[in-house]
Amino acid sequence: MSNTVQIYVYDLSNGLSRQLSRQLTGKQLDGIWHTSVVVFGREIFYGQGILEASPGKSHHGKPLQIVDMGETAIDEDTFNEYLVEMRQHYTADKEPTSVPFVTYKVFAEFNCNSFTNDCVGFLTGGSIPAWIKDLPSDFLSTPFGAALRPTIDAMFRRPVPGQAPTAPILQPSPETTAAAISASPNPGLAASLLQSVTSQAFLPTSSDTSASTSSLTAPPSVSTSTVSAPIHICTNPSSLHALLRSHRAVVVFFTSATCGPCRMIEPAFEDLAYSKTHGSQQDRIAFVKVDMAVGLGGQVGAEYNIRATPTFTFFLDEKKVHELKGVNVTELRTQVDLLLYHAFPPHTHASLSLPSVESISTNPILFTQRPTINNIITKLDEFITSASPSPATIAAKDTLAHSFPLYLGARFPAADSKAAPPKNMNAGAHLLQTWADATCSIAKTLPAAKVFPLVDLWRLAVLDDSIGSWCATASSFTNPVEIFLGKAVQALDESQADARNCVLVTLRLLSNTFATTTLAKSLLSLSGGRSEITRMLVSSLLHKDAAVRTAAASLAFNVAAFLQKGRVDKLRGVGGEIEEDGDWETELVSAVLEAISNEVQSEEAVHRLTAALAFFLRLSPAYETQLVPLLEVLQARQTLEGKLLKGGCGEEGVQKKEVRKLIEEVARKLCT
Structure with a gap:
């Protein structure tokens, strides 16, 4: 028996982003999106860990939009097992510092939208709309967006279960708020937008919300310490296939939490993801991370015969064109540039078929005859x-x-x-x-x-x-x-x-x-x-x-x-x-x-x-x-x-x- 899969879309700015974004950022952003997946009569989303509520009964209220994602043939028990696996990845961890803090970040790789996309991929083989997935790159390419990142993170600071809260736990620091507001050409409007997002983002203790949060079961990923890495997380084959269909060029980083070399090269991978998907380039290439030990990540790796980490695979038009193993930052950058060169030729001639011209060697003609x-x-x-x-x-x-x-x-x-x-x-x-x-x-x-x-x-x-x-x-x-x-x-x-x-x-x-x-x-x-x-x-x-x-x-x-x-x-x-x-x-x-x-x-x-x-x-x-x-x-x-x-x-x-x-x-x- 098949079941309908939907996503609920909420605007954390409560409409102010649509009204004010062009004045604040120079770009039209219709919302600061929060999403959840609705299936089997349950609304499931990522905040302080993986949370659950009756559809439309979460603290976000009524969804702004409901998007039908098709139907799933997967039964509820199998989906529940998948969520158990996901709780190892989408956790309510604290950072290595002493400040209790969830890994949820609106503009990081571990956010509600990446979680929703993972679930949709597992259930249907599809992916959430690009206008939701690509919000981080679009928003962070503006000065106001860059300044707002720490403020958004601060909105989601929560106490670790069983630990005394620090006060005030629901307020971003004055310094981060001031930095974001000062980056805007209209401080008054910026302050209004931040206040709206703040009021919508916090999770109150409500009897209407039945939520469970897993305890820390694995070391936090290095990448959770940055909000600037627009990296897609894939925990199942369907999610990756959906990304391959929606992007001409894709770079997949196969990793694991226990891999030391992976942690060494991960910052370089994140830097590349940010620099190559920044601003107007956001639709050119997708950077994907697959943890082989999480969810169905092992199946993803097996499909492409991945036997060791770190391994990077490069895809062009859904076909694997190259594989790179080990820690080699220079070669990683070179292969990313080469992939972009083939996917998006920078000159009209680069896409022409010129076999006779291409067969000509660029070696110089030399006159080497030795005279007497x-x-x-x-x-x-x-x-x-x-x-x-x-x-x-x-x-x-x-x-x-x-x-x-x-x-x-x-x-x-x-x-x-x-x-x-x-x-x-x-x-x-x-x-x-x-x-x-x-x-x-x-x-x-x-x-x-x-x-x-x-x-x-x-x-x-x-x-x-x-x-x-x-x-x-x-x-x-x-x-x-x-x-x-x-x-x-x-x-x-x-x-x-x-x-x-x-x-x-x-x-x-x-x-x-x-x-x-x-x-x-x-x-x-x-x-x-x-x-x-x-x-x-x-x-x-x-x-x-x-x-x-x-x-x-x-x-x-x-x-x-x-x-x-x-x-x-x-x-x-x-x-x-x-x-x-x-x-x-x-x-x-x-x-x-x-x-x-x-x-x-x-x-x-x-x-x-x-x-x-x-x-x-x-x-x-x-x-x-x-x-x-x-x-x-x-x-x-x-x-x-x-x-x-x-x-x-x-x-x-x-x-x-x-x-x-x-x-x-x-x-x-x-x-x-």
Whole structure:
């Protein structure tokens, strides 16, 4: 035989919350809700432990609203056994301090509404309405709500059975009341609201109320000491299933009262629950605690094969997607952020299916070929000698010609060498500064057309992490990377016909700087070489020489991949800030599109440019506001699709299948 299940809803503010909440908190809150479950002709609720009265006969009077929750097939004896189990969890405990005090807190995890939700879950498999469950997060996100928390707690202080009461036992302290009132822009209204809640909240000794309170049978949960943790308590499978149905993202903490590691990580779990469900975020994710030793908590754990505590399980759309065991606060935070990232993509592109784009590695394109170092030194010597060098330049050449090639030869053995690269080989700061000073002296003497052998040595050198890291912090006046960059940009600006080799090798050098993250970050910073790299790219992408254009496309890809990786890391909460600049990205996207349009010879260049365009566009904060209008004006989709047609790139257009798929995907999904 089935029985009807209802919940009775009471407003502790007696209507004042609906009238005054917007003035007091800035939000419309229709009530400060107290609920009870009514079944088998009994009204059962949580206050000073689990209490019971005839329906509508409790000290709260007539319910404001009655909500039908369906019917239950569970018999009354089974429900009574469940309540006995619940009394171990929903107790009238006192805190570890000397002040007698019930664990009931209106805005804590152990409150009348969480108890009602647990009972409804056990009886029907459903859950109470969200407008009741989510009251704590909504209310506590306001300054007045935050100040009111200790006052609300104080309203429910009761003496422990058998212990002499402390007077006054039914009044919040003047300090907590004053703090809540002062947090409101209208103290008079705030005082009225508090008085109304106070008068409704206390449990009088009435013959109309038949209540029983269990004695303390287990240590109080750590979480009962805070009112700021909007955590759902589940003691049965039905209650958890209801929460999984009502939230896209759910984190479940399996714990037990006797688990020491659980107590260690519980404060971090509570902090996450508060920070991730605060204010406007309250409907995004649910944080749930299951005590394996309480009620049917063991059945909940068995369903998900939980064998040890603490264990955290992560659910997305009712499916378990990850499990974390033990005390690892950093990993817990990371997994919560990752769950939110997948449940609520922070960018329109994050929910797009882009298999071709996602298959592109964000690793930089590097030019690692080892030149014949002795030939490079010989060529450099010829160029310096023909330039009528000063004694200082000759001394710089002699300095550079000895230790620098020796280090590079040992660090990067020739392909046919049997010697293995030495482990943990690092150039000291003093030696690096000596090489950099000598390089600066020679670069000032040689024209751009004759400096490329020296550039090629540093092109190889920056692949060494110790050299790349040193360049990241070196002065711009002696930093070889910035010196060569400036020289190549000048050659491009002046259209120096004989500077092709300098431009080509400098582009490869710049691509290799992305082997060291700190060096790439410094070069792309607003205060670093970003403007010079941009000038270099814009000019060299349209160079008449195919090798130069391909090298420029490689550099463009590395810049875009660096941005893309930073954006993904930032969205997942595992990386630092990156310096976004919509105007800069617009300039680069425009240059890349023009280069794609003009490139009719090199399919490799088109491939790298399209990949760069994809990374510039995907997840860009400036996509909607600046890049979309640019893509429309420049007819980006038509430009890309033109590369697939005859004559678009080569006689038959782009031929490689994977390149064609990438072009189609970028054109149709990111450029429209």
